[in-house]
Amino acid sequence: MVTLAEVARHAGVSASTVSYVLSGKRTISAQTRERVERSIRELGYHPNAGARALASSRSNIIALMMPLRTEMYLPVMMEIAIAVATTAREHAHDVLLLTGQEGPEAMRRVAGSGLADAMILMDVELEDERLPLVRETRRPAVLIGLPADTGELTCVDLDFAETGRQCVTHLAGLGHREIAMVGEAAAVYERRTGFAERTILGVRERAAELGVRVLHRPCEGTYESMAGTLSRIFDERPGTTAIIVQNEEVIGPMLSLLRQQGRAVPEDISVVAVCPEQVATQQAVALTSVAIPAFEMGRRAVELVMARVRAEATGAPAATHTELLPPTLTVRASTGPAAGVPVANAPSAGAR
Amino acid sequence: MVTLAEVARHAGVSASTVSYVLSGKRTISAQTRERVERSIRELGYHPNAGARALASSRSNIIALMMPLRTEMYLPVMMEIAIAVATTAREHAHDVLLLTGQEGPEAMRRVAGSGLADAMILMDVELEDERLPLVRETRRPAVLIGLPADTGELTCVDLDFAETGRQCVTHLAGLGHREIAMVGEAAAVYERRTGFAERTILGVRERAAELGVRVLHRPCEGTYESMAGTLSRIFDERPGTTAIIVQNEEVIGPMLSLLRQQGRAVPEDISVVAVCPEQVATQQAVALTSVAIPAFEMGRRAVELVMARVRAEATGAPAATHTELLPPTLTVRASTGPAAGVPVANAPSAGAR
DNA sequence: TAGATGTATCGAAGCGCTTCAACGGCCGGG
DNA sequence: CCCGGCCGTTGAAGCGCTTCGATACATCTA
Numbered sequence: 001m002v003t004l005a006e007v008a009r010h011a012g013v014s015a016s017t018v019s020y021v022l023s024g025k026r027t028i029s030a031q032t033r034e035r036v037e038r039s040i041r042e043l044g045y046h047p048n049a050g051a052r053a054l055a056s057s058r059s060n061i062i063a064l065m066m067p068l069r070t071e072m073y074l075p076v077m078m079e080i081a082i083a084v085a086t087t088a089r090e091h092a093h094d095v096l097l098l099t100g101q102e103g104p105e106a107m108r109r110v111a112g113s114g115l116a117d118a119m120i121l122m123d124v125e126l127e128d129e130r131l132p133l134v135r136e137t138r139r140p141a142v143l144i145g146l147p148a149d150t151g152e153l154t155c156v157d158l159d160f161a162e163t164g165r166q167c168v169t170h171l172a173g174l175g176h177r178e179i180a181m182v183g184e185a186a187a188v189y190e191r192r193t194g195f196a197e198r199t200i201l202g203v204r205e206r207a208a209e210l211g212v213r214v215l216h217r218p219c220e221g222t223y224e225s226m227a228g229t230l231s232r233i234f235d236e237r238p239g240t241t242a243i244i245v246q247n248e249e250v251i252g253p254m255l256s257l258l259r260q261q262g263r264a265v266p267e268d269i270s271v272v273a274v275c276p277e278q279v280a281t282q283q284a285v286a287l288t289s290v291a292i293p294a295f296e297m298g299r300r301a302v303e304l305v306m307a308r309v310r311a312e313a314t315g316a317p318a319a320t321h322t323e324l325l326p327p328t329l330t331v332r333a334s335t336g337p338a339a340g341v342p343v344a345n346a347p348s349a350g351a352r
Numbered sequence: 353m354v355t356l357a358e359v360a361r362h363a364g365v366s367a368s369t370v371s372y373v374l375s376g377k378r379t380i381s382a383q384t385r386e387r388v389e390r391s392i393r394e395l396g397y398h399p400n401a402g403a404r405a406l407a408s409s410r411s412n413i414i415a416l417m418m419p420l421r422t423e424m425y426l427p428v429m430m431e432i433a434i435a436v437a438t439t440a441r442e443h444a445h446d447v448l449l450l451t452g453q454e455g456p457e458a459m460r461r462v463a464g465s466g467l468a469d470a471m472i473l474m475d476v477e478l479e480d481e482r483l484p485l486v487r488e489t490r491r492p493a494v495l496i497g498l499p500a501d502t503g504e505l506t507c508v509d510l511d512f513a514e515t516g517r518q519c520v521t522h523l524a525g526l527g528h529r530e531i532a533m534v535g536e537a538a539a540v541y542e543r544r545t546g547f548a549e550r551t552i553l554g555v556r557e558r559a560a561e562l563g564v565r566v567l568h569r570p571c572e573g574t575y576e577s578m579a580g581t582l583s584r585i586f587d588e589r590p591g592t593t594a595i596i597v598q599n600e601e602v603i604g605p606m607l608s609l610l611r612q613q614g615r616a617v618p619e620d621i622s623v624v625a626v627c628p629e630q631v632a633t634q635q636a637v638a639l640t641s642v643a644i645p646a647f648e649m650g651r652r653a654v655e656l657v658m659a660r661v662r663a664e665a666t667g668a669p670a671a672t673h674t675e676l677l678p679p680t681l682t683v684r685a686s687t688g689p690a691a692g693v694p695v696a697n698a699p700s701a702g703a704r
Numbered sequence: 705t706a707g708a709t710g711t712a713t714c715g716a717a718g719c720g721c722t723t724c725a726a727c728g729g730c731c732g733g734g
Numbered sequence: 735c736c737c738g739g740c741c742g743t744t745g746a747a748g749c750g751c752t753t754c755g756a757t758a759c760a761t762c763t764a
Binding site for chain 4: 001003004005015016019020022023025026047048050051052053054055056057
C-alpha cells in the first residue's frame, strides 16, 4: 500500500507538503501542487482512512440508523438510504449502516469510538428511546421524522399535518362530505410514530373547519385486512364518497376491491393517496396523491448534518431546527366530484 | 473521550495489558481481567476506531455496494442490506453503504484507503464492470448474484435455474401443457443480469424435457404494461393454462386483471410466482411460489466474506467458490389442475 | 538598507492503538 | 538447590496521517 511518505519522496517534497496539497489548508505553489498531484496519480495513492481519522479525529463517516420494523414501508426507507449515501459522497463522506437490531447502544458505540462524525436517525417515534442518547452524545445528529419534543434537536420530515389538510381541502372542494381515511397498521399508531398521527390530525382539523365527516381506520398490509377495513367503512358510513389512503402496501388491493364491489373510481368513490410518486402512477387508475419525497428527505438530512459538522469544526453555535418539507398534492384521475353534487363543481377546478 | 491509557491507569496496569484484555490475544489472569473490565465499564471506554484501524490495519468494516438501478425491486435489496448489517454485527463488523453512483471507482477508493476490510457486491451482472476490480484489489469480496465467469470469485445466489425447473415441474405435474412466463422488465435482460436469464433457462430446459410449451414475455413494472403483456399472451397462445411470474411489482395488477377478464385462479389459470414470501401470501389468492431468500443471501454473503477475512489473517488459502441456495416451491392456492385434464391429477398431489 | 510582512515549505510531535521482544516470578524436574 | 520453561505482564516501537511552530526566502516599506 502506498503511503503519504512515499508520495512525498517521489515528488521530492516533505510529507507535510503532500498533506497540505491534499487538504488545501495551506497555500501551496501551483508548481509544487502539480508535482505532488502527479506523483499521487502515478503511484495510485489513497490516504489511509484509519490514520487520517486518528490524526484529525474526523472519520468522514456518517452513521445512518435504520429501524428494523417490518411494518415500515421498505421502498421509502431504501430510497432515503440511497439519497443519504449519494449526498454524503458529494460531501466527501461515507455512510455506515446501522440497524435497530443492536438497540440504542449502537449509538453510544459509534459515537464513543469516533467511528462516525455524525448520525442520521430514521423512523423516529414521538417518544423515541434514542432521543436521550442523541442529546447526551454531543455529536451532530439529524432525525428523519418528528419526535414529540424537538428541543435541542434538528429534524427533517414531510409536513404530514399539512398533507392531511390538503387532502381534505381537495376533496371538500369537489363536494365530498363523508370521507374515510385508511391509515397505517395499528402497530404504527401504537408505537406513536409521528407521521401517521400528524396526518390524521391535519385531516381532522381541516375536516372540522370545512364541515366534513371523517372516519379513520387503521389497516394492516394484507389483502384480507384491506377487505375487512373497506367493508367496515361502508357498513358504518354508507354515504362515504371519498377515501384517503396512507398505507402504500394496500393501495393495489384497495383499488382491486373497489372495482369488484362495483364502485367506480372516481365516479362513485374518489381516492387520494399519500405515497411515493411511483406507486401513485403505477396503479390501474392514476392516483391523485401527495408524494412522499423520500429522496429529498435523505438529501436534506445529510445537508443539515454536514452543516452541523462544519459548524462544530469552526466552533460556531450550530442552530438546531426543524425543517418540514411542504407537501404537494398532484391531481390525477382518481378524484372527481362527489356523487350527487351539482356539476358546477367541475372536477378540473381546484379547491372551491 | 476516554483513552486506553486512562483505563490502564485507572486499573493500575499497563496499556498493553488492557489491549490484550480487549483482544484476548494473550492469556490474562482472571483477576487482572476483571479489574480492567470494571475500569472499562466505569469510565465508559470505547476503543477509538481510527487508532485501532491504523495499528492493526483492519477496519472491521465491510463495504456493501448497492446498485442504483431503479428497475430493481427495492424491498429485496433492502432486506439483503438489513441481513448484511445484522450479520456483520454478529461478527463485530460494521457495514459501509456504497451506491453505484460513484461507479466502480468507489471500490478502488475503499480498498485503497483501507476503509473496509472486505466487500459485498449486490446485483451483479453477467459481465459486470466491477469484476476486474474485484480480481485486482486482492481484498476479500463476495458477490450476490452470478457473473458469467466465476473464476477466482466467491458468489452467493438463489439457484434460479433450478427455480425455473421446479416451477415447470410443478405445473406439468398438474397437467399444464401451455405455460407463459411473465418476466422482468426488458432492461433487466438487456443488462444481462444473471438471475433473470438463468430462470428462463431453467424453465425452458425442464419444459423441453416434459414436452411443455413456453412463451416468455418481459414486462415493465406498470399496470398498463402488465395489461398489454397479458393480452398479448392470450392472443398468441389462447390455450395457455398457467403463468409463471418473476416480477414482484406487477403480481397485484396481474391477479386483478385476470379477475377482470373472468379468468379464475386457479380454476382457469394457475399462477406460480418467484417472489419474496411476503408478496406471495399477501395477495387476494395466496400464491404458489418459490421464495426469494433475501435475508439468507445477505447472511451467507457476510459469513463467506468473513471466512475469507479470517483466512487472509491466518495466511490460509481462501478457497473461492459459488454457493447456490436451493429454491423451495411452496404450494398455495393459486395452482390447480389444468382445465380439461382428468381429475386423477389431484391438485394436492405433488409432481406426478 | 534595515526592518517588517508575507509566502512556500519543512521537521517533529503527536493521535490512540497493537504487537513484539523482553522480563520477572513461579513451577517442577534433575 | 539450581535451571529451564511457562505464565502474566510490561515498555517501546511503530501504524500513516495532521498540524503546529519554525525556517528560508522574496517582497514591501520607510
